[in-house]
Amino acid sequence: MNKEKATAPGRVNKKLLSAIEKQRVTALGLSHAKLRPERILDGITDAFYTLDREWRFTCLNKEAENLLRRSRSDLLGKVIWEEFKEAVGTIFDHECRRALVENTTVKFENFYAPLDGWFEVHVYPLEDGLAVYFNDITKRKQSEQARQEAEARIRQQASLLDKATDAIIVHGIDHRIQFWNQGAQRLYGWTPEEVLGKSIEMLYDNPLAFHEASKLLLNKGEWRGEIAQRRKDGSILLAEAHWTLVKNDEGQAQSVFAINTDITQRKMAENKIEHLAFYDSLTGLPNRQLLLDRLSQALSARARKHRMGALLFIDLDNFKLLNDTFGHDLGDLLLQQLAPRLISCIRESDTVARLGGDEFVVILITDFSENYEESLAQIKAICERIHSAFNQPFNLRAYKHHSTASIGVVLFNDQSHTTDELLKQADLAMYQAKASGRNAMCFFDPDASGNECLHPSGGGFAQKLEEKRICSPLSAPDG
């Protein structure tokens, strides 16, 4: 029913006016003359009619009959406002009267409810009335309305995306940025104008992690993870990323829809809490909790590798005296200075922890020799290094202080003892070292204290251990 056409209004108007003119100069009573202009006008695809100054239909073409759903014979001579009562008071009414009064041409679009349609209407003043021609533009209006609604929806969705606190970014498979919401601007500092069309790699100082994640995304269609990114000012942030691959109808990857949440603060808080839970606040060393965790991991790893490990229980000698003489603060200072010294004695895979007070524990899991004697010698050498760490005096503000320690050592190479049992044994060995006069190291001897026997797995380890009860005095610290 779309009767829109490309006929230029000027051209139609010319034909129309010439037809009207013919009608005007011919007496109304001459039927052949009355029909001629209507025949001409029936050839025009626009609907049109004429009205006299009393608003009566004087002429009507076929298309007007179609659109108005009324026949020519039914309307000619009738007053428009009586036949189309719903038009009274509408823009149509107003504009027709204006054309007549002001003797001017008017053009407008009008929805006429009884016909349930939109019409584009041109009204031309004539000497004895008005010429009206019109098109049904309902379909065009509907599609315009649908487009406007779709645009409004897109605008609304885009504004929702902008309201999101997260960064929402779309980039093509070629990495070029296609969409950048206000959340992204807030998070990274770049405006959309600065980034659109540029490579998403600009967010990465080291794009290696990005390429790894992109590979997984292409394989699986989705990637979730934490990734370090950089802001416009160069600062680094940690983002929790959720990326989805967008495919076209043929199933080909087209773009990546990314939602990135800044978790830098959250991570820092989590790290701080974790640190408080697992590290000693005075020295920064792992605390008892983390020590037990690492020890249990060390036990299972040793059992797998059939290699020896050692647990060292270190207790400072006469630390109470230092506290009592110089004050708790200086005692703290010594403990703080001792921590890096102990760390320097071991390898990265080993652990040094503070149990509390003046007690430290070291887990040695660095690959020792498969040969028992050799590994024993290696462990002894590390114990010697630890004792040497005490050789240098501690600078406790105005004082230089010398300290020594007693070390208890227990060996392990399987999971036949629990972490608590091993700690107890190392503690007992440490007491043996104290009993031997302090500043000494002592290997755990199950017979000496009557405590539970060590049952390491493997050939001669148990016998050799018994043979190797070592309680050796160490070199006296200088000064």
Ligand SMILES: Nc1nc2c(ncn2[C@@H]2O[C@H](COP(=O)(O)OP(=O)(O)OP(=O)(O)O)[C@@H](O)[C@H]2O)c(=O)[nH]1
């Ligand atoms: N400065 C300081 N002292 C602490 C801390 N925690 C415990 N202590 C003290 O450390 C001392 C530990 O002394 P002990 O190990 O019992 O005895 P000691 O004087 O070292 O004697 P031996 O171990 O037998 O050589 C006590 O005086 C505790 O009050 C701490 O965080 N800072």
